[in-house]
Amino acid sequence: xxxxxxxxxxxxxxxxxxxxxxxxxxxxxxxxxxxxxxxxxxxxxxxxxxxxxxxxxxxxxxxxxxxxxxxxxxxxxxxxxxxxxxxxxxxxxxxxxxxxxxxxx
Amino acid sequence: xxxxxxxxxxxxxxxxxxxxxxxxxxxxxxxxxxxxxxxxxxxxxxxxxxxxxxxxxxxxxxxxxxxxxxxxxxxxxxxxxxxxxxxxxxxxxxxxxxxxxxxxxxxxxxxxxxxxxxxxxxxxxxxxxxxxxxxxxxxxxxxxxxxxxxxxxxxxxxxxxxxxxxxxxxxxxxxxxxxxxxxxxxxxxxxxxxxxxxxxxxxxxxxxxxxxxxxxxxxxxxxxxxxxxxxxxxxxxxxxxxxxxxxxxxxxxxxxxx
Numbered sequence: 556x557x558x559x560x561x562x563x564x565x566x567x568x569x570x571x572x573x574x575x576x577x578x579x580x581x582x583x584x585x586x587x588x589x590x591x592x593x594x595x596x597x598x599x600x601x602x603x604x605x606x607x608x609x610x611x612x613x614x615x616x617x618x619x620x621x622x623x624x625x626x627x628x629x630x631x632x633x634x635x636x637x638x639x640x641x642x643x644x645x646x647x648x649x650x651x652x653x654x655x656x657x658x659x660x
Numbered sequence: 661x662x663x664x665x666x667x668x669x670x671x672x673x674x675x676x677x678x679x680x681x682x683x684x685x686x687x688x689x690x691x692x693x694x695x696x697x698x699x700x701x702x703x704x705x706x707x708x709x710x711x712x713x714x715x716x717x718x719x720x721x722x723x724x725x726x727x728x729x730x731x732x733x734x735x736x737x738x739x740x741x742x743x744x745x746x747x748x749x750x751x752x753x754x755x756x757x758x759x760x761x762x763x764x765x766x767x768x769x770x771x772x773x774x775x776x777x778x779x780x781x782x783x784x785x786x787x788x789x790x791x792x793x794x795x796x797x798x799x800x801x802x803x804x805x806x807x808x809x810x811x812x813x814x815x816x817x818x819x820x821x822x823x824x825x826x827x828x829x830x831x832x833x834x835x836x837x838x839x840x841x842x843x844x845x846x847x848x849x850x851x852x853x854x855x856x857x858x859x860x861x862x863x864x865x866x867x868x869x870x871x872x873x874x875x876x877x878x879x880x881x882x883x884x885x886x887x888x889x890x891x892x893x894x895x896x897x898x899x900x901x902x903x904x905x906x907x908x909x910x911x912x913x914x915x916x917x918x
Binding site for chain 2: 607
């Protein structure tokens, strides 16, 4: 299997998104906990955890929200008209009549 | 069994079964898990040494097995997860996979019967190595500013949002990733070993009990046998997942440079 031609490259988006969600709650929850320990009211810890949860979702949206889904290849194996996407044609030489015409003096 | 003899109720396995006293001397760090790690390291080293000692074009059984393990990591993990430039990471990933698999599978090997990776420190140490590696690769490829800047300051976001999001991005990549890697493996091995031990101990308890329980003890032993095979599959799967995620993180920092 060649990496360059591997069609299905898995990605770590799911685990990265999970890490972001956990990080949000941990960091801002931790900030809230420190404020609670320092100032007293428990509301700081609760607000920190809530804010961290929301910001974790925002971080996931910022990182992955604008992505376009990968275009799917032709599902019809009989679609031989689309020769450029056919596996056997991937390594075939490409001919262009227009370029030949342009090269004419 | 001893509980039955002493007239006590059933005492199932618990976290105390994962605490070992030193094998030699008082206060020594040399416990059963350490012994298993040393043993497995010797076994893996000997296996790959013998498999590659006299490499031939037509491989023998041992060479074929060694090449199959290495080829599995190269083709099914590194090439797919990292992409172009994956070859230089294959030795690390193959070492990681075989080492993890050996430490996991020790949980169902007779006379060892303890998955070393159910102790928190072992997977944590391996996860830290993976974490240092993929961060070092990212810094080497993109520079300190480029790597941490790209990680902590995603484009298309107002500047004041960075104050809220940048710590999360940093914490996620540098701290949480190795911890989630560690916990996923450690808790799977911990829970699997507990369930397996519960079936075996429960079967033994029922065998020694009075009434109809001895006739039902086969349920516990059958469960232990079935779960042993299932645990073997889980142990392979967890070694695969740990290695795959390490490769994905490496591939992620290589892709981010574009």
